[in-house]
Amino acid sequence: MTTPVQDLRGTPPVTDAAAELARYSRVLYERGWMPGTSGNLSVRQAGGLRDTALITPSGRDKGELTRDDMVTVHAETGEPRLHGPLRASAETCIHAAVYRTTGAEAVIHVHSPYATVVACRAGDPARRTTVPLTRFELLKGLGLADPAATRVPVFPNWSDVPRIADDVADWLRATPDAPPGLLIADHGITVWGRDLARALARLECFEAICQLLVLGARSREDHLP
Numbered sequence: 001m002t003t004p005v006q007d008l009r010g011t012p013p014v015t016d017a018a019a020e021l022a023r024y025s026r027v028l029y030e031r032g033w034m035p036g037t038s039g040n041l042s043v044r045q046a047g048g049l050r051d052t053a054l055i056t057p058s059g060r061d062k063g064e065l066t067r068d069d070m071v072t073v074h075a076e077t078g079e080p081r082l083h084g085p086l087r088a089s090a091e092t093c094i095h096a097a098v099y100r101t102t103g104a105e106a107v108i109h110v111h112s113p114y115a116t117v118v119a120c121r122a123g124d125p126a127r128r129t130t131v132p133l134t135r136f137e138l139l140k141g142l143g144l145a146d147p148a149a150t151r152v153p154v155f156p157n158w159s160d161v162p163r164i165a166d167d168v169a170d171w172l173r174a175t176p177d178a179p180p181g182l183l184i185a186d187h188g189i190t191v192w193g194r195d196l197a198r199a200l201a202r203l204e205c206f207e208a209i210c211q212l213l214v215l216g217a218r219s220r221e222d223h224l225p
């Protein structure tokens with residue numbers, strides 16, 4: 001994908017969540033991280049609407065979305081809140097798993113190339129594995145308790161997506177110091193944060209670290225607890 005990437009920092013502030021989702025989706029599509037309708041984004045609503053989230057629709061070109069395309073779902077179950085013409089992302093349950101087990105307010109899932117290569121190499125079709133990350137300066141961009149080392153989980157890419165969501169929720173409940181992201185084998189990466197800007201910044205760090213790993217940088221395991 002060679003189209004210039006719109007500079008988020010140069011665009012006017014957006015006041016509503018649905019328009020912000022559309023804007024971030026367009027930027028991620030233009031970056032080449034959401035090819036062929038892949039990828040999905042969501043934001044948890046605030047205040048009295050906190051039990052709901054807005055998420056991108058399923059099967060749509062993520063570079064063409066508008067604020068009117070976003071779907072309202074229950075934040076922690078993923079069930080549709082309002083029934084309209086568009087179906088919520090097929091991976092809504094994974095976003096809901098993150099919302100009910102972390103303090104996340106925004107979740108981004110993309111099929112970015114280097115994270116996907118790492119997820120292919122480290123993934124096991126039958127069980128969860130982990131990728132050790134140590135020493136990389138970019139770890140400081142993940143908001144970790146210990147910025148020197150972490151292990152990123154790689155979940156099996158079950159065809160039954162709710163099974164992936166159950167694996168994710170189980171692991172996040174059992175791993176209080178989990179990094180704010182996960183890999184799905186042969187599939188992609190999901191990252192979260194207190195808002196879309198923070199989730200995007202963390203996604204960029206994950207993708208850049210995965211690029212270093214693919215290019216041959218070694219992440220020694222001898223620093224891991």
Ligand SMILES: CSC[C@@H](O)[C@@H](O)C(=O)COP(=O)(O)O
Nearest residue numbers: 036037038039040058059089090
């Ligand atoms: C191009 S197939 C990609 C999908 O199977 C899925 O992995 C994905 O990321 C997007 O699903 P969606 O239901 O559009 O949110």
Ligand SMILES: [Zn+2]
Nearest residue numbers: 038039187188
């Ligand atoms: Zn996907």
